[in-house]
Amino acid sequence: MTRKELVVSALENGTVLDHIPAENVYKALDILNLKGISNQITIGINLNSGYFGKKGIIKIAGKFFEDDELNKLALIAPKATVNVIRDFKVVEKKKLVMPHEITGIARCKNPKCITNHQPVKTRFTTMEENNEISLICHYCEKITDAKSIF
Amino acid sequence: MRKSLISIQDFSKEEILHVLETAKEFEKNKEQKFLEGKVIGSLFFEPSTRTRLSFETAVNRLGAKVIGFSDASNTSQSKGETLKDTIKMVSNYVDMIIMRHPLEGSSRYASEVASVPVVNAGDGANQHPSQTLLDLYSILQTQGTLENLTINMVGDLKYGRTTHSLLQAMSHFNPKFIFTAPEELKMPKEYKDFLDAKGIEYIETADMEEHIDDCDILYMTRVQQERFTDLMEYERVKDVYRLKASMLAGAKPDMKILHPLPRVNEIDQDVDDTPNAYYFKQAENGLYIRMAIISYLLGYR
Numbered sequence: 486m487t488r489k490e491l492v493v494s495a496l497e498n499g500t501v502l503d504h505i506p507a508e509n510v511y512k513a514l515d516i517l518n519l520k521g522i523s524n525q526i527t528i529g530i531n532l533n534s535g536y537f538g539k540k541g542i543i544k545i546a547g548k549f550f551e552d553d554e555l556n557k558l559a560l561i562a563p564k565a566t567v568n569v570i571r572d573f574k575v576v577e578k579k580k581l582v583m584p585h586e587i588t589g590i591a592r593c594k595n596p597k598c599i600t601n602h603q604p605v606k607t608r609f610t611t612m613e614e615n616n617e618i619s620l621i622c623h624y625c626e627k628i629t630d631a632k633s634i635f
Numbered sequence: 636m637r638k639s640l641i642s643i644q645d646f647s648k649e650e651i652l653h654v655l656e657t658a659k660e661f662e663k664n665k666e667q668k669f670l671e672g673k674v675i676g677s678l679f680f681e682p683s684t685r686t687r688l689s690f691e692t693a694v695n696r697l698g699a700k701v702i703g704f705s706d707a708s709n710t711s712q713s714k715g716e717t718l719k720d721t722i723k724m725v726s727n728y729v730d731m732i733i734m735r736h737p738l739e740g741s742s743r744y745a746s747e748v749a750s751v752p753v754v755n756a757g758d759g760a761n762q763h764p765s766q767t768l769l770d771l772y773s774i775l776q777t778q779g780t781l782e783n784l785t786i787n788m789v790g791d792l793k794y795g796r797t798t799h800s801l802l803q804a805m806s807h808f809n810p811k812f813i814f815t816a817p818e819e820l821k822m823p824k825e826y827k828d829f830l831d832a833k834g835i836e837y838i839e840t841a842d843m844e845e846h847i848d849d850c851d852i853l854y855m856t857r858v859q860q861e862r863f864t865d866l867m868e869y870e871r872v873k874d875v876y877r878l879k880a881s882m883l884a885g886a887k888p889d890m891k892i893l894h895p896l897p898r899v900n901e902i903d904q905d906v907d908d909t910p911n912a913y914y915f916k917q918a919e920n921g922l923y924i925r926m927a928i929i930s931y932l933l934g935y936r
Contacts, residue, residue: 596864597759599740603718624740625761626642628825 499524499546501568501575502558507531509561510541516557516590517550524548537564552579557590559583560611560618560631583618586610591620591629598625638932639746639753643764643800648807650931655772657927657936658920661696665923668698669935676729677703678721679756680712680736685896685918686756686765690733693925702729719748726750731933752932760796760862766895767800769924773917774852777891781805787813787846790856790876790901792822794863797895798856802826812837813846817875819868820858843876848885853878853911855894855901880905893917 505513510530514520525546534540555567559581569577588608593600600607600622609620609629618631640646646654661667675694679687687705694701704710712721718741725732726749734742735756742755742762757763775781786805788798792814802812802822812830814822814837821839830837840846847853855878863869877900878892891913894902898914906912930936 593740595739597737597739599718599736599738599744599758602738603744605719605740605744622740624743625759627739627761 495573496527496544496546496570497573499544499548499570500550501570502543502545502555502562503540503566503568504534504537505541505543505558505562505565506537507539507541510543512561513541513543513558513565516561517554519543519545522548552582553584555579556582556584557587560587560591560620563618583611583613586623587620591631593622593625593627594629595622595625595627598622598627600624637750637752639749639755640764640928640932641743641746641753641755641758642762643767643804645764651768651771651804651807653936654768654924654927654931655775657931658768658772658923660936661923661926662920665696665926667696667926670694670929670933671698673699673730673933674728675699675701675929676725676732676734677701677705678725678732678734678736679703679705680707680734680741681757682706683735683757685921686735686763689918689921690754690756690765690925693922693929694733696922697926697929699730699929703733718745722749722753731929754928754932757796760794762800763796764800765921765925765928766797767804768928769917769921770797770801770854770893770895771804772920772924773891773893773913776920777913778851778889781808783809783811784851785811785813785849786852786854787815787850788822788854788856789815789843789878791820791858791862791872792816792856793820794859795856798822798854799826801854803829806830806833806835810835813850814839815841815843815846815876817841817872819872843878844882847882847890848887851887851890853886853890853892855892855898855914857894857897857899857901874900876901877903878906879903880909883909883911886911 507530527544529542531539565581567579568575589606599605608623612619620629691701722745731752733754733756737759739759739761742758746753792798858873860869890911892911894914896918
């Protein structure tokens with residue numbers, strides 16, 4: 486396992502996010518607020534993966550995340566794995582847990598929702614059914630599927 | 636604890652029954668001025684006749700005073716003030732806020748920034764819980780119970796918020812539903828999923844005359860032009876159902892026709908004189924229910 490990751494680029498300390506659906510890599514950068522930070526970031530898109538077909542991977546040097554931050558990714562990459570690297574070794578592997586509630590990261594698809602007209606932080610309750618994730622807006626009570634909110 | 640009424644699901648079954656019981660008390664005696672000295676804010680960012688007048692009458696009957704507006708164009712909102720700022724400011728003056736706003740979720744948001752209870756008098760196509768409670772009150776008054784009834788909802792079941800909230804509220808009482816709507820205005824999937832999850836039976840039809848004879852409540856709705864984003868769709872469906880007195884020949888004797896009003900042409904004038912018509916009394920019931928909601932949320936009942 487360790488060797489396989491070294492093939493892309495060795496990370497001394499940091500976080501590797503693996504098994505992100507290839508098309509959602511940019512969204513993942515958004516959700517984790519990685520745009521504009523000064524850490525070294527290596528991104529792989531459309532890497533071959535036996536299980537996924539094509540996958541994406543993000544390696545962030547010198548950065549570690551709280552579980553709450555990482556779990557937001559479950560919306561767009563429910564099968565992602567998180568590897569915490571210290572001294573070139575994977576010291577911890579984590580799966581994402583779907584948060585019950587998410588705030589401030591998605592937009593409500595209802596054009597008449599207050600959150601699309603006034604400076605109101607969005608807030609959703611998540612629901613998982615048949616592997617489809619949907620979100621219920623705390624304000625307008627409309628249901629949005631996770632694919633159409635970013 | 637400050638409690639608001641934003642969505643009918645904010646009230647438990649017990650709270651619903653309590654408010655209905657309280658409304659009965661006000662129907663018997665509507666002169667009860669125990670809110671003397673209180674001031675209630677009535678903020679109508681969108682026009683309304685029935686809802687605003689009955690809320691304001693309820694406040695007056697309870698002895699409190701009303702401040703507010705019935706048209707947002709006369710307020711600082713038209714200067715670009717945020718809803719948050721308006722609500723914060725009004726919160727400082729009043730003991731309770733009653734508000735209607737065209738944006739969905741606006742009342743929930745207002746209840747989070749307000750320091751006083753907020754009553755949602757309609758937030759766009761989302762919720763209108765006092766309407767739902769007065770519908771329940773009317774059903775209880777005419778049928779003697781809320782349990783095991785068959786409710787036939789007719790018309791715009793897609794955009795009609797009153798049908799959605801009534802469905803949620805009735806789900807406490809083991810109902811059966813008939814959804815009568817054209818293809819374009821069918822009950823949305825999320826509400827049918829809700830009923831499936833609770834094991835509540837429903838039938839869907841597009842034929843208005845099919846289930847008039849086997850329901851206890853015929854809940855008529857208007858196709859509301861203001862809810863449509865697609866005007867072509869509105870033109871196609873606006874006149875699909877029109878209830879006439881002659882259709883009621885085989886109806887159960889106690890069957891009552893409800894309508895949130897205003898009606899346009901979905902109920903013929905000749906229905907008004909039948910024993911099944913109840914919609915004007917239903918509108919009157921709104922006063923007692925609103926008195927009950929205000930008294931309950933302010934901790935007086």
